[in-house]
Amino acid sequence: MKHRWRTGAAGVLAALMMTTSAGAVGAAIEIDGTSLDAGEAWIENGTSYVTLAAFSRETGRSLSWDGTSAQVDGGGLDLEATPGAIYVWSNERGLYVAETVRVVNGRAVLPLRVLADASGSSLTWDGSTAALSTWGAVPPQADYDQEDLYWLSRIISAESRGEPLVGQIAVGNVVLNRTESGQFPDTVKEVVFDSQYAVQFTPVANGTIYLEPAASSVLAAKLCLEGAEVAGDSLYFFAPAVSAGSWITQNRTYFAAIGSHHFYR
Known part of the structure; x- marks a missing residue:
């Protein structure tokens, strides 16, 4: 996948x-x-x-x-x-x-x-x-893996509900980047619920991952699955307003601040 x-x-x-x-x-x-x-x-x-x-x-x-x-x-x-x-x-x-x-x-x-x-x-x-x-071209139809869309939209919504769309895309980028990295599991669902070294995403711990996603988060998930990239090769993020992100800041390379989160490679 x-x-x-x-x-x-x-x-x-x-x-x-x-x-x-x-x-x-x-x-x-x-x-x-x-x-x-x-x-x-x-x-x-x-x-x-x-x-x-x-x-x-x-x-x-x-x-x-x-x-x-x-x-x-x-x-x-x-x-x-x-x-x-x-x-x-x-x-x-x-x-x-x-x-x-x-x-x-x-x-x-x-x-x-x-x-x-x-x-x-x-x-x-x-x-x-x-x-x-356009000769002979057939416009592609929407064809999303439903499990990917389900969990990606929920983690985006739980982590960045209310943020500008670009900030929601950035969160989705991190999840998809992890599926492509040998350091993390291979599927969206497995990345979201990854707990090898500890629960990776707060919404999994507090249960907000199961809430119905905002419409903008579903859109952000679709954009990500279509290849939208705003967070480069970032694998980590945290919100300075609610977390010091000490391990991330000491061990990873800063990429950018997008929305309320800071992103790291």
């Missing part, structure tokens, strides 16, 4: 590895062979952006606005993007958008790599052109 959540839609690895320079001279963005003009697609700080209007038009999908979010429908894709959010919903999948869902000149905009993941398309970069190809 290791690494299951690190895999993605066809072409997503190419999307993640594609690097471009900010404002690359002469750089172009294409969708299914059509070059988009600069008002619809551009490269900024190494990230390729496309308006949802251009993506929908070029891939034969419909675009609508319900007053709160933009909706892209058709071709097996049901995508919802809310301006300012750090995620989109795509066929009930939660996809992380580190740059946030943006609105530029009144139009909703997403990174090209997010649209590639959502639509199951291939994304390539040849040094001058970022090209998205």
Whole structure:
């Protein structure tokens, strides 16, 4: 079961590895062979952006606005993007958008790599052109291991309920990082209930692990299972407001403060 959540839609690895320079001279963005003009697609700080209007038009999908979010429908894709959010919903999948869902000149905009993941398309970069190809692509549907989702959402909720979404994602990252480390058990449930050297998570000791998770924590768990990473390779965290974290601070390497927790490698 290791690494299951690190895999993605066809072409997503190419999307993640594609690097471009900010404002690359002469750089172009294409969708299914059509070059988009600069008002619809551009490269900024190494990230390729496309308006949802251009993506929908070029891939034969419909675009609508319900007053709160933009909706892209058709071709097996049901995508919802809310301006300012750090995620989109795509066929009930939660996809992380580190740059946030943006609105530029009144139009909703997403990174090209997010649209590639959502639509199951291939994304390539040849040094001058970022090209998205949706031909033959099948948009992935939500397919989460239910046990992973069950326990991951509960430990996130119990440890970070009420925190910003990015802080909840960070807690989930630690749990998944542990499943990939030889120092800890291999599954989410086993990591949560690991007690080899002592109970690892306070919610297991006080029983709050069994409480119904907050909706935001379920979202955070899905984002983590889809590959969202904000805590790097951190394996430990603690909240300075309630714990000194003495062993962690003396034995592990500090990564960052995210939400109310400090994270350590």
